[in-house]
Amino acid sequence: MDxxxxxEGVKRCPLPVFGLWLLFLxxxxxxxxxxxxxxxxxxxxxxxLNNYFGFGLYITVDLGIIALGAGAFFSGFMYYGLxxxxxxxxxxxxxxxxxxxxxxxxxxxxLLVLLLEIGQxxxxxxxxxxxxxxSMLTEVIFCISCYAIVLVIEFVPIILENRKLDAVKPLHVFxxxxxxxMAIFAMTGTFLSFFxxxxxxxxxxxxxxxxxxxRTGFFIWPWTFFLFTLSAMACGPAxxxxxxxxxxxxxxxKLVDRSVYELIAKITGSLLLIYLILKTMDxxxxxxxxxxxxxxxxxxxxxxxxxxxxxxxxxGLCGVLPVILLLTPQTxxxxxxxxxxxxxxxxxxxxxxxxxxxxxxxxxxxPFDQWAVYIPTWAEWAPCIAMLAYGALIVSLSYRxxxxxxxxxxxxx
Amino acid sequence: xxxxxxxxxxxxxxxxxxxxxxxxxxxxxxxxxxxQQENNVSFRPDESDKLRTLSWMTLYRLENGxxxxxxxxxxxxxxxxxxxxxxxxxxxxxxxxxxxxxxxHTGIVDHVxxxxxxxxxxxxxxPYHARSFNWxxxxxxxxxxxxxxxxxxxxxxxxxxxxxxCHHRLNLARDRARLNGEDPDSVVYxxxxxxxCPTGAITFGNLKDPNSDVAKLAKDPRxxxxxxxxxxxxxxxxxxxxxxxxxxxxxxx
Numbered sequence: 001m002d003x004x005x006x007x008e009g010v011k012r013c014p015l016p017v018f019g020l021w022l023l024f025l026x027x028x029x030x031x032x033x034x035x036x037x038x039x040x041x042x043x044x045x046x047x048x049l050n051n052y053f054g055f056g057l058y059i060t061v062d063l064g065i066i067a068l069g070a071g072a073f074f075s076g077f078m079y080y081g082l083x084x085x086x087x088x089x090x091x092x093x094x095x096x097x098x099x100x101x102x103x104x105x106x107x108x109x110x111l112l113v114l115l116l117e118i119g120q121x122x123x124x125x126x127x128x129x130x131x132x133x134x135s136m137l138t139e140v141i142f143c144i145s146c147y148a149i150v151l152v153i154e155f156v157p158i159i160l161e162n163r164k165l166d167a168v169k170p171l172h173v174f175x176x177x178x179x180x181x182m183a184i185f186a187m188t189g190t191f192l193s194f195f196x197x198x199x200x201x202x203x204x205x206x207x208x209x210x211x212x213x214x215r216t217g218f219f220i221w222p223w224t225f226f227l228f229t230l231s232a233m234a235c236g237p238a239x240x241x242x243x244x245x246x247x248x249x250x251x252x253x254k255l256v257d258r259s260v261y262e263l264i265a266k267i268t269g270s271l272l273l274i275y276l277i278l279k280t281m282d283x284x285x286x287x288x289x290x291x292x293x294x295x296x297x298x299x300x301x302x303x304x305x306x307x308x309x310x311x312x313x314x315x316g317l318c319g320v321l322p323v324i325l326l327l328t329p330q331t332x333x334x335x336x337x338x339x340x341x342x343x344x345x346x347x348x349x350x351x352x353x354x355x356x357x358x359x360x361x362x363x364x365x366x367p368f369d370q371w372a373v374y375i376p377t378w379a380e381w382a383p384c385i386a387m388l389a390y391g392a393l394i395v396s397l398s399y400r401x402x403x404x405x406x407x408x409x410x411x412x413x
Numbered sequence: 414x415x416x417x418x419x420x421x422x423x424x425x426x427x428x429x430x431x432x433x434x435x436x437x438x439x440x441x442x443x444x445x446x447x448x449q450q451e452n453n454v455s456f457r458p459d460e461s462d463k464l465r466t467l468s469w470m471t472l473y474r475l476e477n478g479x480x481x482x483x484x485x486x487x488x489x490x491x492x493x494x495x496x497x498x499x500x501x502x503x504x505x506x507x508x509x510x511x512x513x514x515x516x517x518h519t520g521i522v523d524h525v526x527x528x529x530x531x532x533x534x535x536x537x538x539x540p541y542h543a544r545s546f547n548w549x550x551x552x553x554x555x556x557x558x559x560x561x562x563x564x565x566x567x568x569x570x571x572x573x574x575x576x577x578x579c580h581h582r583l584n585l586a587r588d589r590a591r592l593n594g595e596d597p598d599s600v601v602y603x604x605x606x607x608x609x610c611p612t613g614a615i616t617f618g619n620l621k622d623p624n625s626d627v628a629k630l631a632k633d634p635r636x637x638x639x640x641x642x643x644x645x646x647x648x649x650x651x652x653x654x655x656x657x658x659x660x661x662x663x664x665x666x
Contacts, residue, residue: 043570044531045548050464052542054533119531119546119571123510126530130510134501137509137534209496209503209540209643294642295664365540366639368475368489368661372464 005164007403010412013251018400025393032386035379039116046379050372055357057376058117061384062110063200063353066144067228068346069110070236072103072151073193076186078267091263094256097158097404098247098395099240104151105391111148112390113383136202143196150189154182161403194229201228204356211294212301213360215286223282224356230278234271235349237264238326238342245339247399254411265338269326272345276319283315303371306359310351318348427598428497428520429578430620430648431607432630433490435658437614440488444606444615445470448492450560451579451605453567455551467545469493469576470606477657487658490615492606493543493576494639494647495522503645504535504544513573518598520620520648521578529572536573540640541647544575578617579604601625620648637662 002015012018038046049056079096083089092099115121127141160166160175198221204213205222215222241264248255287298302308325331325341332338362372398404448454448470460466470492477485495515496502502522504513512529515522524544536544550570553561561567564581568574579602586602599619607615618627630636635652637659653659 043548043550044546045465049533049546050462050548051466051536051545052464054536054546117532119533119573120529120569123528123530126510126512126528130512130528132508132511135507135509135534137507137532141509203507203534206506207503207538208498208506209538209640209645211643300664361537365643366473366542367664368473369542 005162005401007163007401009409010403011253012400018396021396022393025389025396028389029386029393032383032389035382035386036112036116039379039383040121044119046377048374048376048380050374052372053358053361053374055361056374057380057384058113060350060354060357061387062113062117063357064350065106065110065387066200067197067232067235067349067353068239069103069106070193070197070232071099071238071240072106072154072236073147073186073189074233074236075099075240076154077190080183080186081190088263091257091260094260094405094407095240095244095264097402097406098244099237100151100154100158101395101398101404102240102243102391103236104155105394107144107148107151109387109390111144113387116383136199136206139199140196140203143192143199147189147192147196150185150192153178153185154189157182158398158402158404162401193232197229197232198225201225201356204360207360210360210365211291211296212363213356214290215282216290223278227275227279227282230271230275231349231352234268234275235346238268238345240264241268242339242342242346243395245342247395251399253408255405255408257407257411261338262332265326265332265341268345269323269341272319272348273323273327276315276323279315279319283311301359301363303362305373306355306362310355310359314348314351314355318344318351322348425518425520426619426621427518428620428648429583429617430495430520430627430631430650431492431578431604432616432627432633432636432650432652434614434616434630435487435489435651435653436635436655437612438488438490438610439612439614440472440474441611442472443609443611444490445472447605447609448576451562451565452577453551453561453565454574455547455549455553455567457549457552465546465548467547467574469543469545469574471542475658475661477655485655485657487653487655489651489658490606491541491543491639492649493522493578494541494645494649495520495576495578497646497648498644499646503538503540507534507538509534513575519583521580521583522575523577523580524573524575526566526568526572526574531571531573533573540643540645544573546573547571579606639663 006012075092075096078089079092115124118124127138131138157175157178160171165171201224202222205215205217205224207213215224217223217225241261244256291297322341322344325337358374364370452469454467454469470490473489473491475487475489497520502515505515505522509532510528510530513522513524513535533546536546547568547570551567582602582604586600587597590597590600601618604617607617616627616630618625620628620631622628630652631650633652635654636650638647638650639662641663651662
């Protein structure tokens with residue numbers, strides 16, 4: 001049965017080996033579910049959150065994983081939208097399926113973790129019913145759930161390409177027709193993603209009572225709105241490329257042409273460069289104008305363990321360095337440096353999300369108040385790690401049973 | 414200090430506010446205890462983790478940082494500031510489900526616990542830490558259950574809560590006014606903290622009524638507000654003749 005489901009002409013590891021891998025992943029997921037149930041039954045008192053740190057690891061991981069999952073919308077936008085004008089982008093066809101699957105895992109995983117994050121999960125639907133149109137979180141709730149549905153729709157035709165499913169004629173026709181109209185969903189996803197990546201940036205940016213997070217902006221949108229969108233575009237495809245490389249290493253196969261990695265390196269490197277320039281301008285304006293307006297100077301925002309090293313790590317080590325690695329032809333030619341560039345790119349964006357979530361809350365706003373430090377508990381780590389295992393599970397199953405890499409057969413004769 | 418921030422709400426003739434005289438405050442904590450009892454704020458046998466305690470009226474200890482004999486200390490009671498910033502308060506602006514809203518007729522920032530989803534975005538947005546989260550199910554010793562205030566619903570686990578300027582007392586005062594044939598929109602009432610303060614350090618009333626004590630005190634030369642530079646426009650004013658206290662009210666004031 002297993003062999004009958006594997007795409008024709010490709011090789012996969014023996015079923016027992018794959019079964020052991022799945023068992024490991026399921027064990028991690030079970031640990032996460034146990035932690036999640038503990039949170040749901042006992043309440044958020046089992047976490048490290050408190051009245052100062054209302055947001056913690058759950059939100060940081062959600063923001064990070066949603067930014068990393070942006071490869072789905074941005075690759076789709078480039079392939080279905082921009083490739084008409086820039087034919088070179090058609091190369092992304094070789095990795096677009098993986099981008100969709102990674103995006104699907106990131107968004108559905110983030111939604112599951114969000115369910116634990118709210119104190120009253122059964123009231124989660126209030127976000128639609130009692131929506132406050134002024135709240136950035138409302139925009140996030142609407143856009144993320146809509147986009148998750150779009151990702152499901154985008155994932156369905158990939159699933160229907162499975163050998164056995166494709167043999168069923170109605171499913172074949174349905175899948176084919178979905179493929180035909182996929183550009184519409186890709187564009188819808190792009191529209192939704194631009195907004196929710198931005199509104200995730202708006203979540204800290206609009207907090208005018210929190211000088212570290214607050215930003216001025218354009219019309220109703222703080223600058224973080226645009227910076228979050230741009231940074232997600234810069235790291236999403238890089239994350240997809242990293243996942244692809246991990247699959248290549250684990251399966252010991254070549255799955256996409258190197259030209260795809262090089263194209264992604266050029267795109268993400270350029271976007272990261274633009275992001276860094278804008279982020280530096282934003283940081284300077286915030287440090288020299290916005291914060292002093294609140295009576296604070298840059299050094300007031302940094303204290304160990306949330307020291308200035310975070311800013312240097314975010315903008316220097318994981319900002320300038322990956323730009324150099326991804327945009328310099330010599331370093332791009334080296335596999336090690338290329339993927340180091342992708343990794344640092346992703347790490348920098350995750351540090352940014354951490355800073356805007358946790359560090360922002362550690363800083364005392366009232367002058368007589370004190371710094372606070374947040375330490376997540378196992379009940380927070382477990383669901384987040386389980387979410388990664390869930391993503392690995394979906395990607396593993398998809399790789400084994402679906403023809404997600406169109407060039408696999410030719411590259412591995 | 415003139416209360417000019419209230420000009421955006423010209424349509425309303427009522428803006429409830431509070432003035433706390435730090436020169437009179439002894440830090441006895443009666444306001445905090447009365448608030449806890451009046452509003453059915455639950456507590457746990459071990460309240461040593463102050464970052465998880467439920468408190469609507471928190472006392473902060475301020476110190477001037479000098480050594481003996483110049484050392485000085487003061488206590489600063491901090492209720493919700495009921496921010497009057499134009500358009501929205503920091504918390505009402507961000508709540509995704511309209512669970513926390515500002516009544517533009519009274520200026521009171523209220524919290525609808527049964528609508529709150531517990532996302533804690535409001536807590537994160539509030540620079541005064543005026544909001545607490547219910548980390549546990551509310552419980553009282555059996556003997557105390559009969560002493561709970563019947564007009565105030567206890568909040569459930571997983572939602573945020575905060576000072577409401579004893580909103581239930583306002584409702585009772587409005588009901589009394591209606592029965593007496595008076596205008597319910599111009600009633601005067603007293604929250605529990607102001608009622609019990611033994612030194613009369615807390616004054617409460619309508620900031621828009623120029624003849625009210627609270628409006629006069631808000632214009633006192635000793636008056637200041639916390640974090641004025643953030644433009645949250647608190648409706649809680651403090652009085653202090655000590656320069657070092659006033660300096661600690663805002664960054665670089």
